[in-house]
Amino acid sequence: MKLYDAAWAPSPRRVRIYLAEKGIEIERVPVDLRRDEQLSDAYLAINPRGAVPALELDDGEVITESAAICRYFEAANPAPPLFGATPIDIARIESWTRRIESDGYVAAAYAFRNSLPVFKDRGVTGKWPPIPQIPELATRGAVMWKAFAEGLDEHLGHGEWIAGDAYSFADITALVTVDFAAKAGLDTHGCGHIGRWHKAAAARPSAGA
């Protein structure tokens, strides 16, 4: 089994943090995004969608999508449960994970992909026909990010972690998202509860995975 990985990108980092929290070690194959190795013929033969991460199983089947890769490991290694164990914990973790992705991660990606010259005609991650950048999307991303951060900050005023009493996949998703957003120029200044939570999440050994 091999994980196709990339050093600083948010989605592979989500999988690495997840695996570190579970204590799972697997072979990792670096893909150099700065050289667009994810769009090379060799990598497209592994993942035609041209994105990392991708998990190649021993029989050759390739699993894409960071959440799907994590759920694959979760099904085989249920403890500790990072996607929840009871119906209500499962629902809370999935709900927050989805909200962080659709409101926060998407906002960061809008800002990141639609302003930097390096992504000209590559407005969406992965292998696509030419997709022009849309500068107004960076503006939309900033509006969404501010509203998202305020909502998350208010929520974190009520508990230590994001979904229920324990650290979960929602926290992993949020950590990756907040750090990615910072790279896109979107901050959480003034959000004291996020600051407290971020310090605790970033202090876990998994955060450096």
Place this chain on the structure above:
Amino acid sequence: MKLYDAAWAPSPRRVRIYLAEKGIEIERVPVDLRRDEQLSDAYLAINPRGAVPALELDDGEVITESAAICRYFEAANPAPPLFGATPIDIARIESWTRRIESDGYVAAAYAFRNSLPVFKDRGVTGKWPPIPQIPELATRGAVMWKAFAEGLDEHLGHGEWIAGDAYSFADITALVTVDFAAKAGLDTHGCGHIGRWHKAAAARPSAGA
């Protein structure tokens, strides 16, 4: 337990189809999107995000996000497994569900929300500060939809259902997405495998839920 629901919108329909496949019946409260009832003070007191569906539990807790609502029921009612039972089935279903959402559903939403005058300054679903429409996003949605539909069509040439041998949450997600895209003017003409699959998925009694 009550499900806040809306007649034609794709996300509530995803939950209704899921519940019909599982044979679960619960109280449903209609929210009239044509009158913007989802943005009324009364509904925002239930779901401050201003979106449907929302599941109100008997203790008053509210679960948002259609996938989270379905996973709540799946945890309590595992058979038949619509999110998979083995690690590989779980991974395949999650991977395809995510791909359908990020490449197909997002494309349809781009086209739908950024062209109709009724969504002026409401470019994203739910309760947000004013978010101007971006006409170029409708164009981006069309480019993404074509590539997504071609990829799904090719994939459906290899099997009856989308993820593995059985009908799953990925098929529910795709049915809702393809029908929503059609409302946004994005079709699957020329995609014969999708046509065959759509006919089979739409013929299930759950499709009319």
